[in-house]
Amino acid sequence: MNRRSLAKAEPRVAVAPREEGLSVGQLMGRARASFLSALDTELEQFGLNSMQFAVLKHLSDGAANTAADLCRLMHHDTGAMTRLLDRLEEKALVRRERGRADRRVVLLRVAAAGRGLLPRLRALATAVIEAHLAGFSPAEVGALKDYLGRMIANGQHRGQNHSLPGGGGS
Numbered sequence: 001m002n003r004r005s006l007a008k009a010e011p012r013v014a015v016a017p018r019e020e021g022l023s024v025g026q027l028m029g030r031a032r033a034s035f036l037s038a039l040d041t042e043l044e045q046f047g048l049n050s051m052q053f054a055v056l057k058h059l060s061d062g063a064a065n066t067a068a069d070l071c072r073l074m075h076h077d078t079g080a081m082t083r084l085l086d087r088l089e090e091k092a093l094v095r096r097e098r099g100r101a102d103r104r105v106v107l108l109r110v111a112a113a114g115r116g117l118l119p120r121l122r123a124l125a126t127a128v129i130e131a132h133l134a135g136f137s138p139a140e141v142g143a144l145k146d147y148l149g150r151m152i153a154n155g156q157h158r159g160q161n162h163s164l165p166g167g168g169g170s
Helices: 003-009 024-046 050-061 067-074 078-090 112-132 138-161
Strands: 094-098 106-110
Touching (some): 024 112, 050 067, 050 078, 050 094, 050 112, 067 078, 067 106
16 A cells, blocks of 8 residues: 555544644634634625625725735735635625726725625624633733734834844844
8 A cells, every 4th residue: 555545544533732832823823713714604694704804894994995905915915816806896895996196006995885884894803803802801901912012013123124033134
């Protein structure tokens, strides 16, 4: 029997990884995955997923107004973003407009249906976050926000310096 047939023959058993001993990165990844999975479940009733909600939110908040902005903000590739925007446009939640100053630029706008739906979507996202923070005291939530804010600032600072510890920079 070769290696490939052995691998197929062995039943795969999903083993839940133990929480202790996980790195900060692993825990952050698992927390994000848990949040997005719960959000996706809640958004199903609207025929949406968490990535589509994020696009609507970023456009509505003014954090982005082009597909390129969204790609940078969400760390998404252009092809996947185009497909995501196509789906939102088909659902009449987003519309594309040519720029007035530069017709080559395609601006993205939240359509009326999207604006009407956003308060409900934001409420669902807030409920999912609150469920994930159940049992945390206000002081713990404040500390978590502070820690995450410091991590983001550290990451932004590092990105501006382009230097790596151990000889990667000047």
